[in-house]
Amino acid sequence: MIPLEQFILEIWKIRAAQPTYRLGGSGVDGTCDCIGLIIGAIRRAGGTWPGTHGSNYAARYEMAAAPGGLGPIGNSVDLSVGEVVYKVRRPGDAGYDLPHKYCGGDLLDFYHVGVVMAVSPLKIWHCTAGADGGGIRVDLKLGKWSWAGRLARIDYGKEGGGLPMEEQETGRATAWVMAANGEPVRLRQLPGKHSQTLAKIPVGTGVQVLETGSQWCTILALGKRGYMMREFLRMETHEAGEAR
Incomplete structure (x- = not known):
């Protein structure tokens, strides 16, 4: 199973x-x-x-x-x-x-x-x-x-x-991780490409966005709080349309 x-x-x-x-x-x-x-x-x-x-x-x-x-x-x-x-x-x-x-x-x-x-x-x-x-x-x-x-x-x-950690803690995930090359994306301790890597988050993982900026977002992913570049986050849109 x-x-x-x-x-x-x-x-x-x-x-x-x-x-x-x-x-x-x-x-x-x-x-x-x-x-x-x-x-x-x-x-x-x-x-x-x-x-x-x-x-x-x-x-x-x-x-x-x-x-x-x-x-x-x-x-x-x-x-x-x-x-x-x-x-x-x-x-x-x-x-x-x-x-x-x-x-x-x-x-x-x-x-x-x-x-x-x-x-x-x-x-x-x-x-x-x-x-x-x-x-x-x-x-x-x-x-x-x-x-x-x-x-x-x-x-x-x-x-x-x-369940993914963010789903257990909040009941929602407001974005998911994506990258054109399919490789995991780095979650960093501070907003900067040379900051310490806290974790590598797999593409498709749902995350909670805590704060958004022009280049970096503060997120909760897999139980860790850190920063990820905004370009790697697909924000969730809420659509309530009925099926055909």
Whole structure:
């Protein structure tokens, strides 16, 4: 099984690449779709996805057994980081389009899927189409997300374990580390290229920005407070748009 921490890190890395939406994409060619965000992260972490590239397949064959299995959401407090959430249509609903191969079961159309990246405040990341080419969006409310559960291929460990340090401490990450060459970026003790290196932060790591400057930002990364050049930080934008 894939550790939750690694799964979350790979989700960050896919988003850092800013993929556009393409049905069937999984983050390997600059494109992604909703289930592709999850499949891509699992594969990047060394796992496999032997079945169909689809959210209905995932809901029926890739969810953990109870407890923690797929079920209706009571409220956002019921969720935990790394769980996946679904939007569901029922027979008779507008847009209902359950593939025929799943019509012998519950008849629910799990038409869109996202990943819970924070609970307080709530952040659900999902890849969706849009006039701008689409991409990974952040929902801050449950809205139409109505079912949730844990993936069978992810090791969630103990409650709250395996999360990036800044997520455990604040419930949010306001930027993520990026570099064109893919190499880790230095976190420095003071704002200057010759200052002592406190840590090398992997590309895709979520960080909390404490202060911003024209060239350097004060950040909290992997439990360490230090300085990083602003050019290596992609600030998070909060988008609460609904999926298609």
